[in-house]
Amino acid sequence: MTDKHPGTDRSTIVNSAYKDSSTLIARQRLYDYQLPSHDLPAIVIQVASTVSPMSILDVGCGNGTYLHPLRRRFPQANTVGLDISKGILQDIEQPKLVANASALPFSNGSFDVVIAMHMLYHVENIDRAIEEAIRVLAPGGKFIASTNSAKDKSELNDLWRRSAEKYWAFLHLIELLSLPDSPSKWLNKF
Numbered sequence: 001m002t003d004k005h006p007g008t009d010r011s012t013i014v015n016s017a018y019k020d021s022s023t024l025i026a027r028q029r030l031y032d033y034q035l036p037s038h039d040l041p042a043i044v045i046q047v048a049s050t051v052s053p054m055s056i057l058d059v060g061c062g063n064g065t066y067l068h069p070l071r072r073r074f075p076q077a078n079t080v081g082l083d084i085s086k087g088i089l090q091d092i093e094q095p096k097l098v099a100n101a102s103a104l105p106f107s108n109g110s111f112d113v114v115i116a117m118h119m120l121y122h123v124e125n126i127d128r129a130i131e132e133a134i135r136v137l138a139p140g141g142k143f144i145a146s147t148n149s150a151k152d153k154s155e156l157n158d159l160w161r162r163s164a165e166k167y168w169a170f171l172h173l174i175e176l177l178s179l180p181d182s183p184s185k186w187l188n189k190f
């Protein structure tokens, strides 16, 4: 069965949303304004430190927000970047591979730490991806995952809503003034 939800549709992910790092970088920059701000890479490193890892897997590593700090902090470890998009991996150094979180190409117990940061909401079957992460985790290892809350970027959504309301009020005013070729008439053509 083909899943056409844009959030989990593989074609949208690989050919559009994460074709390369440009749109991801733009979205990540929004978090520069987040209050309170959270240093998630530091939290991941703190948790990973508890097992002195020799092997780390970053599932859905994207442009390396977590992969790069992990490699710097644990230079002795084999830290693998994995993503379903080949394009977004272009600036990631080896070891890296294109693969699906739902079918990790590793044997059981391969990694001391597995992370899946802000990516599980893109996976068709989240339970399966978590099972896979746990399967490749060594006994006593750490699995770290993050996601967005329901209120994520609510300030931005609010801003969009208020400007849309103003825009529609403006269009409505033009309609009331009965101006010819009003913008809403153009919009109706689409």
Ligand SMILES: C[S@@+](CC[C@H](N)C(=O)[O-])C[C@H]1O[C@@H](n2cnc3c(N)ncnc32)[C@H](O)[C@@H]1O
Pocket (backbone or CB within 6 Å): 013, 018, 024, 059, 060, 061, 062, 063, 064, 065, 066, 082, 083, 084, 085, 088, 099, 100, 101, 102, 116, 117, 118, 119, 122, 123, 124
């Ligand atoms: C929002 S980005 C997060 C990137 C990085 N983990 C971070 O937090 O900065 C989501 C990433 O997950 C990848 N992705 C989406 N679905 C995937 C899947 N089924 N298996 C592996 N990677 C996937 C995307 O290509 C994208 O690079």
